[in-house]
Amino acid sequence: MDPNVTEPQTGESLLKSLPHYDSLRLNATGNIKREKGSNVDVFRDPDTEEDVVLCHLSSLFPLSRQGQVLWLMIHVDAAAVALAAHHLNVGDGSVVPELEGLNKRCNVRFTVEFPDTQLDTKYALKQVVNSIGRSAGEADRLPCAFIGTLASNMAVPTSIVTGLFGYPQVSATSTSADLDDKSQHPLFGRTIPNDGHNAVPFILYLRDNLQVTKLAVVHLNDPYGNANALGLREAASKYAPDMDIRSIPIEEGKEGAERGAIEAIKETGFRYIFCAVYQPDKLMTEAYNMDVAGNGKHNWFIGSSGSNPSSSTFEKDSPLSLAYRGVGKLEFTGGLPGMPAYDRFTEEMGKLKNPDDLQYLSSLFSINDNPESESSAPFVQDGSFVSAPLASAYAPLNYEAAIALGLSACSAVSSDGFLDGETHFKHFTETSFTGVSGSVSFNNNTGTRDVTGTTFKLINFLPTDVVDDETGETLVGFRPYVSDVFKNGQWEELRDFIFNDGTPNVPPDSPPIPAAEEGLQWTQTILAPVVIALVAAIGILFFFERKRRQTDALWYIKKEELKFADPPEIIGRGGFGLILKAEYRGTDVAVKRVLPPLQGERGWKQRGSTATVSIDTSEGPQSKPRKKGKQHFDLWSVADKGSPVQNVSSASPSRPTSTADGGMATVAIASLETSRSQLRKDFIKEMRVLSKLRHSCIATVMGKFAGLLVDDIEE
Numbered sequence: 001m002d003p004n005v006t007e008p009q010t011g012e013s014l015l016k017s018l019p020h021y022d023s024l025r026l027n028a029t030g031n032i033k034r035e036k037g038s039n040v041d042v043f044r045d046p047d048t049e050e051d052v053v054l055c056h057l058s059s060l061f062p063l064s065r066q067g068q069v070l071w072l073m074i075h076v077d078a079a080a081v082a083l084a085a086h087h088l089n090v091g092d093g094s095v096v097p098e099l100e101g102l103n104k105r106c107n108v109r110f111t112v113e114f115p116d117t118q119l120d121t122k123y124a125l126k127q128v129v130n131s132i133g134r135s136a137g138e139a140d141r142l143p144c145a146f147i148g149t150l151a152s153n154m155a156v157p158t159s160i161v162t163g164l165f166g167y168p169q170v171s172a173t174s175t176s177a178d179l180d181d182k183s184q185h186p187l188f189g190r191t192i193p194n195d196g197h198n199a200v201p202f203i204l205y206l207r208d209n210l211q212v213t214k215l216a217v218v219h220l221n222d223p224y225g226n227a228n229a230l231g232l233r234e235a236a237s238k239y240a241p242d243m244d245i246r247s248i249p250i251e252e253g254k255e256g257a258e259r260g261a262i263e264a265i266k267e268t269g270f271r272y273i274f275c276a277v278y279q280p281d282k283l284m285t286e287a288y289n290m291d292v293a294g295n296g297k298h299n300w301f302i303g304s305s306g307s308n309p310s311s312s313t314f315e316k317d318s319p320l321s322l323a324y325r326g327v328g329k330l331e332f333t334g335g336l337p338g339m340p341a342y343d344r345f346t347e348e349m350g351k352l353k354n355p356d357d358l359q360y361l362s363s364l365f366s367i368n369d370n371p372e373s374e375s376s377a378p379f380v381q382d383g384s385f386v387s388a389p390l391a392s393a394y395a396p397l398n399y400e401a402a403i404a405l406g407l408s409a410c411s412a413v414s415s416d417g418f419l420d421g422e423t424h425f426k427h428f429t430e431t432s433f434t435g436v437s438g439s440v441s442f443n444n445n446t447g448t449r450d451v452t453g454t455t456f457k458l459i460n461f462l463p464t465d466v467v468d469d470e471t472g473e474t475l476v477g478f479r480p481y482v483s484d485v486f487k488n489g490q491w492e493e494l495r496d497f498i499f500n501d502g503t504p505n506v507p508p509d510s511p512p513i514p515a516a517e518e519g520l521q522w523t524q525t526i527l528a529p530v531v532i533a534l535v536a537a538i539g540i541l542f543f544f545e546r547k548r549r550q551t552d553a554l555w556y557i558k559k560e561e562l563k564f565a566d567p568p569e570i571i572g573r574g575g576f577g578l579i580l581k582a583e584y585r586g587t588d589v590a591v592k593r594v595l596p597p598l599q600g601e602r603g604w605k606q607r608g609s610t611a612t613v614s615i616d617t618s619e620g621p622q623s624k625p626r627k628k629g630k631q632h633f634d635l636w637s638v639a640d641k642g643s644p645v646q647n648v649s650s651a652s653p654s655r656p657t658s659t660a661d662g663g664m665a666t667v668a669i670a671s672l673e674t675s676r677s678q679l680r681k682d683f684i685k686e687m688r689v690l691s692k693l694r695h696s697c698i699a700t701v702m703g704k705f706a707g708l709l710v711d712d713i714e715e
Helices: 017-027 072-090 122-134 152-166 198-208 221-239 256-270 281-289 319-323 342-352 355-366 395-412 420-428 517-554 676-691
Strands: 039-043 052-057 108-113 145-147 169-171 188-190 214-220 245-248 274-275 299-302 328-332 456-467 472-486 492-493 562-564 571-575 576-584 587-595 669-670
Touching: 017 039, 017 072, 017 676, 039 152, 052 072, 072 342, 072 355, 072 395, 108 122, 122 152, 122 198, 145 281, 145 395, 152 188, 169 395, 188 299, 188 420, 198 221, 198 274, 198 328, 198 472, 198 492, 214 221, 214 576, 221 274, 245 256, 256 281, 274 281, 281 319, 281 676, 395 420, 395 472, 562 587, 571 587
Parallel strands: 052 108, 052 145, 145 169, 169 188, 214 245, 214 274, 274 299, 299 328, 587 669
Antiparallel strands: 039 052, 328 456, 456 472, 472 492, 562 576, 571 576, 576 587
């Protein structure tokens, strides 16, 4: 940039602060302080007698392509950076509310320059080296930070150099995920999400708008393609965990690679395909030839870096004219007409269309490496490049890049005017504001913009007739329509999305299921819960049966635990036999038969019996001392000769009777009968109730002989 600029005289200029600080900085040459390690110039303003801290923003934009073709879009981006610097200088919050009154809170001021990188990596590196190689305090300013570059393949090498020398670099268009590697690009940030993060709005669109659960992803096996595939898988795992994503890498330039990729798609049976390649024509032609595109069934979406179908025309009914019909493309956008912030931004950009600002911008846009080229583009001289609609969708993002660097410089600069690159970048990652394209905030670790606050548009390419001017032949072109917009984390429909079949009806994501298979699936769908419920019921049944057995085991008594006197002490007589006294675990108990013996049975030896035992809770003289010594009495050999044999109904066993002394807890011995099954069930049911009763007026039932309820097991 020629530093010998003069301030405008007509009073129409909007950007008046920029030439003003250019002039102050030039006049202060030789009296400029720039401390070692600091990226700002400090000098005295002779009018205010106050120190000015100057942050010079150097942009790495390709104003031309190889110094020959002037690029309209990039000039719009550059003008947006100049507008941002002016708004920072004067505290103008007309676009970004957080800037209102900033000039009163911050003494940092900003100037800009736009050396031409010519869309060439070596020229971009040359401009970086030239900028950081200047001498401090001279007319040509050392940078404070860099804005750019346009493409990731240039941002990768330039950000290594700028980071190495301590200068932040912020891009509005470089999306490679590799730039998040802070070991290589320590001071690189961007006002656009990376390739992987762009997947979030697309997955949300498939999930919410199309109810798609199956997606094939054909992608280049390179950083761009792999980042897209990885981003889609990660976004799906978070936002659509039921979505099945098949990644199909393709080697660019390898013979047969396209055919192999299409065969892989056919194997999946999926009908929604995302394509992350730069030039999809060859892939789409192969897809049409193999009936995976242009058939009204398959629907393709192109990644943000893929070429647009609208840039070419095709013969009618040719493979590509049919394959590209209804294709969708997700693109980041700085905003659309009708959005308040975007409308305010375009209004401010339109104000640059005045003689003074156009003259000033022309001086900044000189193609200084190619003297044979035009010094300034015609569209700059007539101001058409800042007219709405703006030619660049990324102009708002470049405006936001300069705003973010400005706000972070104001928060990071020290009171004595010192600002190093690392501190500047740290504050940059912590900066947030309401921008043109949405809420602007950054990942604190990478400096990459948060995707949730960004705005995306879904472009739907629809065929239209185009007449060739030379031949008069009617060809097929594709007109882009914005069908949906993603903002504030949600999709908003603007118009119907038209699919490959020419209708807005959402196609299925896989072939329909044949009737036989569908019936089988319905059967499986119905039977599966029934089987699960049955298994669960059986499990519950076994659980409660086990618990019941564990509870019953508490009142099963081994006969070895009952100790009788020798001879046994008879303490009473019940309905079916004698009541004997015994000792159970140190407690006196009464043992009594509660069920009759089998018909004709004289003794108990040949049949198993059951006994219930209860605690003797009485105290005093009624309790008799136990007899010590070896026990010769065999309970099972005693014949109950005096007990009557009666016919007992199987409905209910006899209840135990109280003992004469009232203090003995009864023990019931139950013989098996002909109706043993029902008697046993009734008896056990009563045992479960009696064993739980605890009252001073009720004999406490201790249990029954263990094992004797099992059919015919001899003790």
